[in-house]
Amino acid sequence: MASQAPRVWVVIAAYNEAPVIANVVADVKRAGYRTVVVDDGSTDATGAVTAEAGGVVVRHPINLGQGAGLQTGIEFALREGADVIVTFDADGQHRAADIAVLIDALARQGADFALGSRFLGASHNQPLSRRMLLKAAISFTRLTTGLSVTDTHNGLRAMTRRGASSIKLHQNRMAHASEILHQIAASGLNYVEAPVTIEYSAYSLAKGQTLGDALMILIDLFARRLQR
Amino acid sequence: MIAQLIFTAFLSGILLYALTEYRRSPAVGLIAVFAAVGGLYFVWVPWHATRLAEFVGIGRGVDLIIYIWIVISLLLLLNLHLKLRAHMELITVLARELAIANARSHQSTS
Numbered sequence: 001m002a003s004q005a006p007r008v009w010v011v012i013a014a015y016n017e018a019p020v021i022a023n024v025v026a027d028v029k030r031a032g033y034r035t036v037v038v039d040d041g042s043t044d045a046t047g048a049v050t051a052e053a054g055g056v057v058v059r060h061p062i063n064l065g066q067g068a069g070l071q072t073g074i075e076f077a078l079r080e081g082a083d084v085i086v087t088f089d090a091d092g093q094h095r096a097a098d099i100a101v102l103i104d105a106l107a108r109q110g111a112d113f114a115l116g117s118r119f120l121g122a123s124h125n126q127p128l129s130r131r132m133l134l135k136a137a138i139s140f141t142r143l144t145t146g147l148s149v150t151d152t153h154n155g156l157r158a159m160t161r162r163g164a165s166s167i168k169l170h171q172n173r174m175a176h177a178s179e180i181l182h183q184i185a186a187s188g189l190n191y192v193e194a195p196v197t198i199e200y201s202a203y204s205l206a207k208g209q210t211l212g213d214a215l216m217i218l219i220d221l222f223a224r225r226l227q228r
Numbered sequence: 229m230i231a232q233l234i235f236t237a238f239l240s241g242i243l244l245y246a247l248t249e250y251r252r253s254p255a256v257g258l259i260a261v262f263a264a265v266g267g268l269y270f271v272w273v274p275w276h277a278t279r280l281a282e283f284v285g286i287g288r289g290v291d292l293i294i295y296i297w298i299v300i301s302l303l304l305l306l307n308l309h310l311k312l313r314a315h316m317e318l319i320t321v322l323a324r325e326l327a328i329a330n331a332r333s334h335q336s337t338s
Contacts, residue, residue: 038327058331060323072324076331172320226255226310 006084008103009077012037012055013069014090018044020203025053027096028088036076037090038069067176071169078164085164089155091204098196102158105194112163113184113191115149116156121195127205133214141178145185149193153177156196163189174213175220235271239264242300249307252314256307263300267293 010033014021021037028035035055039047041063050057058076060069070087077085084106086099098121102114118126134153141152155177159167166187171179184191200208243264250257270277270293277289286292 036331056331056335058327060327062319062323064320064323068320068324072327075324076328079328079332170317172316223310223313226253226306 006103007082008033008084008086008099009073009080009082010035010086010088010099011070011073011077012088012090013040013066013073014038014042014046014050015040015063015066015069016042016044016046017090018042018046018049020092021046021090022049022053024088024090024092025050025055028099029054031096031099033086033096033099034080034082036073036080038073038076040064040066040069065172065176066174067169067179068172070176071167074164074167074169078161082164083161084158085161086158087155089204091201091207093198093200093204094156095197095199098156098194099158101194101196102156105192106158106160109192110190111192112160112166112187112189114158115151115191115193116154116196117149117151117193118154118196118198119150120193121197123198123200125200126198127200130200130205130208133211137178137214141181144178145181147181147185147191149181151193152181154196154198163187170224171220173216173220175217175224178217178221179224232271236268239267239271242304243268253307253310256303256310260300260303260307263296263303267296267300270296 010028012021012024012028012035014037017024025035025037037046037050037055037057039050039057039059041060047057047059056076058072060072073087074085084103086102088094088099094116098116102116105111105114134151137152138149142148153174157180163184166189167180167183169176169179243261246257246260246264249260270289274289277292279289281287281289281292284292286295
């Protein structure tokens with residue numbers, strides 16, 4: 001008897017993404033996945049546009065940050081019985097076709113986490129400053145987590161139900177990407193990297209992280225360490 | 229003598245506060261305890277403050293005490309920041325539960 005296909009939920013955290021979210025949700029739905037968009041207290045029509053595109057909307061009553069949005073989406077998907085959960089960016093820089101690559105990597109290697117890597121795959125229109133910032137972040141992540149990852153702060157990742165249950169994000173803002181890697185390292189569960197493609201656009205670059213954001217991430221990580 | 233008593237009362241209050249905060253943030257609690265105990269010591273043995281100040285190149289003992297006071301103030305600010313973060317985490321949990329409950333009830337009715 002053939003084994004049942006895993007129940008996959010794609011989680012997208014979105015804040016004021018009305019101009020692009022419909023296309024993103026439509027692409028993911030076309031690829032055949034259930035989609036939940038966590039509308040993080042947007043002041044534009046992100047929620048309404050998502051619902052029209054066929055995604056499930058979970059709306060935060062106030063803006064909390066991307067990390068909080070992802071954790072909400074992950075918990076929603078777990079309660080809906082997800083076997084595999086994929087996190088996906090709302091700004092249109094990920095390709096829906098890469099979701100299958102990540103799920104396949106999970107199954108083939110028996111891992112609990114599949115992390116998308118633009119440095120194993122490709123990135124189009126990536127500015128040099130962004131590349132240098134990412135390289136510095138990768139070195140920092142390797143040093144602090146002990147994980148020999150080739151990419152960091154890449155929002156495209158897949159996790160099994162067991163993996164997702166072991167993740168509990170406390171970093172509401174951008175530091176969640178580092179926190180996930182810390183928690184993966186602490187969980188002792190297997191992870192694998194898979195090549196993905198990132199398509200930078202003027203829109204996604206305007207929404208992306210700056211040097212100032214990187215400093216805030218470091219402060220957030222340090223403050224969290226001081227808390228019990 | 230009056231000043232010594234006033235400073236002792238202040239620093240004892242900070243010491244008690246640091247001890248109660250130790251459970252929530254051990255790092256901040258521990259540093260604040262050290263700073264408050266150091267301050268109390270120098271209030272009652274000021275000539276040691278002068279000697280230590282000379283040793284570390286600050287000059288006057290009173291300057292050293294002012295620096296310790298500044299460190300304590302910054303630690304209190306840091307502690308306040310950590311408390312705000314802890315409250316934010318509670319608000320996040322509440323907002324998350326509300327959001328998920330709303331979405332699930334909306335799904336079941338549609």
